[in-house]
Amino acid sequence: MAEVQDLIKKEPSAFSFGKSERKLITDPINDNNPVTVQILGVCSALAVTTLLTKAIVMGIAVTLVTAFSNMFTAMLRDYIPKSIRMIVQLVIIAFLVTVVELALKAVNYPIWKELSVFIGLIITNCILMGRLEAFAMSNNPWRSFLDGIGNGLGYSAILIIVAAVRELFGKGSLLGFKIIGPSAEYVLNTNSISWLNWYTPNNLVILSPAAMFLVAIIIWLQRAKNRKLIDIS
Amino acid sequence: MHSTGYIIRFTIVMTVIVAFVLALMVSGLKPIHTENEEVYNKKGILSAVAEQLGKDINTMSNKEVQEVFSSQIEQKVVNSKGEELTPDQIKAATDGAADKAEDLDLSKESKKPEGEKLLPVYTFKGKDNKMYNILYVRGKGLWDEIWGYITLDSDWNTIAGEAFDHKGETPGLGAEIKENKAWYTQFTGKKLYDQSGAYKSVAVVKGGVKIPDHQVDAISGATITGNGVDEMLERGLKYYEAYIQKNKKSVQEVKQ
Numbered sequence: 001m002a003e004v005q006d007l008i009k010k011e012p013s014a015f016s017f018g019k020s021e022r023k024l025i026t027d028p029i030n031d032n033n034p035v036t037v038q039i040l041g042v043c044s045a046l047a048v049t050t051l052l053t054k055a056i057v058m059g060i061a062v063t064l065v066t067a068f069s070n071m072f073t074a075m076l077r078d079y080i081p082k083s084i085r086m087i088v089q090l091v092i093i094a095f096l097v098t099v100v101e102l103a104l105k106a107v108n109y110p111i112w113k114e115l116s117v118f119i120g121l122i123i124t125n126c127i128l129m130g131r132l133e134a135f136a137m138s139n140n141p142w143r144s145f146l147d148g149i150g151n152g153l154g155y156s157a158i159l160i161i162v163a164a165v166r167e168l169f170g171k172g173s174l175l176g177f178k179i180i181g182p183s184a185e186y187v188l189n190t191n192s193i194s195w196l197n198w199y200t201p202n203n204l205v206i207l208s209p210a211a212m213f214l215v216a217i218i219i220w221l222q223r224a225k226n227r228k229l230i231d232i233s
Numbered sequence: 234m235h236s237t238g239y240i241i242r243f244t245i246v247m248t249v250i251v252a253f254v255l256a257l258m259v260s261g262l263k264p265i266h267t268e269n270e271e272v273y274n275k276k277g278i279l280s281a282v283a284e285q286l287g288k289d290i291n292t293m294s295n296k297e298v299q300e301v302f303s304s305q306i307e308q309k310v311v312n313s314k315g316e317e318l319t320p321d322q323i324k325a326a327t328d329g330a331a332d333k334a335e336d337l338d339l340s341k342e343s344k345k346p347e348g349e350k351l352l353p354v355y356t357f358k359g360k361d362n363k364m365y366n367i368l369y370v371r372g373k374g375l376w377d378e379i380w381g382y383i384t385l386d387s388d389w390n391t392i393a394g395e396a397f398d399h400k401g402e403t404p405g406l407g408a409e410i411k412e413n414k415a416w417y418t419q420f421t422g423k424k425l426y427d428q429s430g431a432y433k434s435v436a437v438v439k440g441g442v443k444i445p446d447h448q449v450d451a452i453s454g455a456t457i458t459g460n461g462v463d464e465m466l467e468r469g470l471k472y473y474e475a476y477i478q479k480n481k482k483s484v485q486e487v488k489q
Contacts, residue, residue: 050404081235081243088247095251099258106262109269170405183415203454206405 015142024146028154030226035158036219037229040126045159046211048118052175055163056156057111058118061104063152065096065122066131070148072096073136080137089132090123097122127151162214170205268295274335275302278355280396281367281382284421285359307356308334313347315475326351340378343371352472357384365393366480368473372465375457377401379410379465385425389481392435395420397462407458419449425470425477434470437463 034040041062048058069092073080080088101119105112112119122128131151136144168174172181180188181201190196204210223229235243272295279301283290286301293301310318310333320332326349331337334353342351355367364387371380377400384394395417397410409416423435424446433447437459442448451459470477 079243081240083235084240084244088243091247091251095255098255102255102258102262102266106265106269109266109273113273203405207403 021143021146024143025150025153028147028150029157030154030222031229033154033158033222034127034130034151035155035215036222038127038130040130041155042215044118044121044125045155045162045215046208048115049159049163049166049211050170050206051114052160052163052167053111054114055159057104057108058115059152059156059159061097061100061119062122062125062127062155063149064100065093066128066152066155067145067148069093069096069128070131070136070144071141073132074139074141074144077137085137086129086133089129093128093132094123127155158215158218161218162211165214166205166210169202170210172201271335272298275299277396277398278302278306278335278367278382279357281384281394282357282359282365283396284394285357285363285365287360305358307358309354309356310334310337311352311354311473311476313350313352313472313475315473315477315479318351323351339369339371339380343378347472350472352476354473354476355382363387367394368470370465370469372461372469374399374402374410374461375407375455376403379458379461381410381462381465383420383466383470385477387484389477389484390424390426392420392423392425399458402458403455406452406455409452409455410458410462413452416450416452423447423449432471432474434467436467 028034032038035042035045044058044062048054069089072092073089076088076092097120100122101112104115104119131148135147139147164174168179172186173179178186180186180190180196180199182190184192188196190199275298276290276293279286279298280290310323312318318326323337324332327337334355337351337353339353345351353369357365357367359365366385366387366389368383368385369380370383371378373379379397379399379402381395381397383392385391386393397417399408399411402408402410411417420435425432425434427433427447436448437451438448439451439456439459442450
C-alpha cells in the first residue's frame, strides 16, 4: 500500500496529458458541469448573461482564476497549515481576482465598467472554493490546473449558451452584430420581410428570470440526453 | 500539525507577497487606467453629439477621441447665475481638485446647494462650423444615479443630441435609457422653451405624446427610471437657465 502511494506521489508530477488528464477537462463540461449538475455559480450566470460579450469575458476571467488558484493551492498544499487553509485559499482567490480585474480595466475599460461588481464577486463564486477544497488540496499542480481549466470551461459554456439565447431573442443581435429586428440596421429587417413581420425582440428575455428558465431548460435537456445524471443532484 | 509560530510566519509571508505584487500592479497600470477612464468620460460627452461627429463613436480609438476632444471641444464652467468661471475661481470652488470642466467631480457638484454648483458646458464645433452646446444633468433612477449630456443647437432651445448613462439600472428596463437608440433619440428636435419663451423642459410621459415639442414616450416597465429622467431634465437644465438666457440674447442680437 505504501508503495502504491509513493508511486502516485512521484509519477504524476510530469506534465503528462493522458486519458485521465483529458477527463479532467471534459468531465466538468458535461457530466460534472459546475452550473447544471452541481448548481454552483448560478448567481453570476443570471447577472452577466444579457450580452454575449459580457458572458465571454466573464467566462475567460473565471477560467483563469479557477485554473491558477487551483494550481497555486496545489503547489502550496503541503505548506498550508490545515487550521487556516480556507483563509489561505480565499487570499489566493482574492489575489487572482484582483489581478484579473486590474488587467481587464487596462485592456478593455468599457467591458470592465459593464461587468463592474461581478468581476469582484468571482471571489464569492462557489465553484472556486469548491474546486480548491475538493480537488487542489489533494492533487498535484498540473492536474489541478487542468481541473480548473475544465471547470472554468464548463461554467463558460453554460454562460455562453444562455447569453447567446438572451442576446439573440432579447436584442436581436449577437456580439453586437445586428441580426433580427425592426429596422434597416438589422440583417433580417422584420419590417421589410413579410413572413417575419410578426416578430419583435422579446424584452422579457433580457430580464434575470429568463436566465433562470434557460438554465432550467439546459438542465432538463442535458438530463434527457445523459440519463446517468438523473438523481445525482 | 503545524505549530502556531509556523502559522503566523506563513500568514505574514503570504500577506506581504500578495500585497507587494498587487501594489506593484496597481501603480504600474495606473497611467493606463487613468487614460482609459478619461477616454471613457470623453466618449460619454462626445456621444451627445454622435450625429454631428461624422464617424461612428464606438469604433473610435483612444487617440481619435482625445484628438476630437482637444480640437473640436471647448470647455467652460458656469455657475447658476450664468457667469463663466476662470480656472482660478474653479480651483477655489473645488479646493484645488479641478481647474477645467472635464476634471470636475460631477457627483460631488450635484450634491452642492444650487448657488454653489459648478456646471460644465462643452461647446462642440461641428464640421459645418455650427456650434453645439453640451450641458450636463444628473438625477436619480430606480437603483442609483443617472446622468446625461444634452446638446442644444446654436439657438439654445432645440435639442440636437443626447446621451444618458446610469450606474445600476435594470438591464432591459431602466438601462434602456442608455442602450435603446430608438428611445433616447426621441429627445432630438424637442424644445426646452415654448413659443412665449417660458421654460417647459422635456417631459417623459406615459400613454402617448400629446405636446410633440415638449414630451417623449416613456419606456414600459421602467416607470421610476423614466420619472427620474423627467425630473433630472426639468431640474438639471433649469440650473443653466441664466446662462442660456444670456446666450440666447446674444444670438438674437447677432441676428438683428
